[in-house]
Amino acid sequence: GGSSTDGGSPAADGNELGLVTPGTLTVCSDIPYPPFEFEENGEYTGYDMDLIREIATGMGLETQIQDVGFDALQSGVVLASGQCDIGASAMTITEEREENLDFSEPYYDSLQSLLVPADSDIKAIGDLAGKSVGVQQGTTGEAYTRENVPADTEVRAYPSDAELFPALQSGGVDAVLQDLPVNLGHLEGGKYEIVEEYPTDESYGFAVKEEGSEALLEAVNAELAELRDSGKYQEIYDKYFTQ
Numbered sequence: 469g470g471s472s473t474d475g476g477s478p479a480a481d482g483n484e485l486g487l488v489t490p491g492t493l494t495v496c497s498d499i500p501y502p503p504f505e506f507e508e509n510g511e512y513t514g515y516d517m518d519l520i521r522e523i524a525t526g527m528g529l530e531t532q533i534q535d536v537g538f539d540a541l542q543s544g545v546v547l548a549s550g551q552c553d554i555g556a557s558a559m560t561i562t563e564e565r566e567e568n569l570d571f572s573e574p575y576y577d578s579l580q581s582l583l584v585p586a587d588s589d590i591k592a593i594g595d596l597a598g599k600s601v602g603v604q605q606g607t608t609g610e611a612y613t614r615e616n617v618p619a620d621t622e623v624r625a626y627p628s629d630a631e632l633f634p635a636l637q638s639g640g641v642d643a644v645l646q647d648l649p650v651n652l653g654h655l656e657g658g659k660y661e662i663v664e665e666y667p668t669d670e671s672y673g674f675a676v677k678e679e680g681s682e683a684l685l686e687a688v689n690a691e692l693a694e695l696r697d698s699g700k701y702q703e704i705y706d707k708y709f710t711q
């Protein structure tokens with residue numbers, strides 16, 4: 469690339485967005501987290517994946533998706549290290565995370581929920597006294613749980629949703645607290661049920677590293693607005709959230 473300090477056209481650089489791999493939007497996500505990100509026929513798909521691919525296409529970029537641990541992604545470590553350009557991982561925009569990351573405009577509104585086996589006597593968060601509850605490590609669901617469960621509740625944090633729901637199935641935990649759309653995917657035809665919802669007023673954003681991501685963020689926001697205007701955003705939304 470050319471000099472980026474000559475004050476000339478940023479395009480002269482060929483990588484004015486500062487991408488890890490020029491020509492490609494390198495995306496980090498924690499998979500599975502259906503319906504937002506999951507693997508199907510050997511491909512990463514889901515609401516976030518469809519959206520970020522459309523955004524990349526609109527920017528004239530290829531997309532490369534990497535599966536990384538959520539905790540390191542939400543803490544900013546993965547993005548700061550230069551492994552990826554952007555996080556697309558159903559990540560809630562929070563003040564704490566904004567200290568280490570910058571977020572796009574919000575693209576989805578969410579809330580927390582409590583999932584239990586249908587025959588459980590747990591009907592509300594207060595019933596977790598003396599019981600165990602599973603959460604995903606580093607999530608807003610973990611924070612909400614630690615703040616709101618009775619003092620003698622055992623909170624078990626799992627690195628991935630791939631271990632969290634199986635822990636409930638095997639009886640390793642008595643309940644799971646996490647984002648409502650994800651718990652809704654684990655009802656198993658009535659074997660499990662959501663007994664409480666918590667209006668935590670969360671919005672998901674795409675995350676970029678703090679330093680030097682202004683141009684990328686601006687371009688992503690412009691594409692997001694374009695997808696809303698064109699109806700493409702609604703189309704993707706309906707594909708995953710309208711039955």
Ligand code: ARG
Pocket residue numbers: 497498499500501505538557558559560561604606607608609629647
């Ligand atoms: N929305 C929650 C948070 O930001 C959970 C996100 C987990 N995402 C994932 N891909 N595992 O903490």
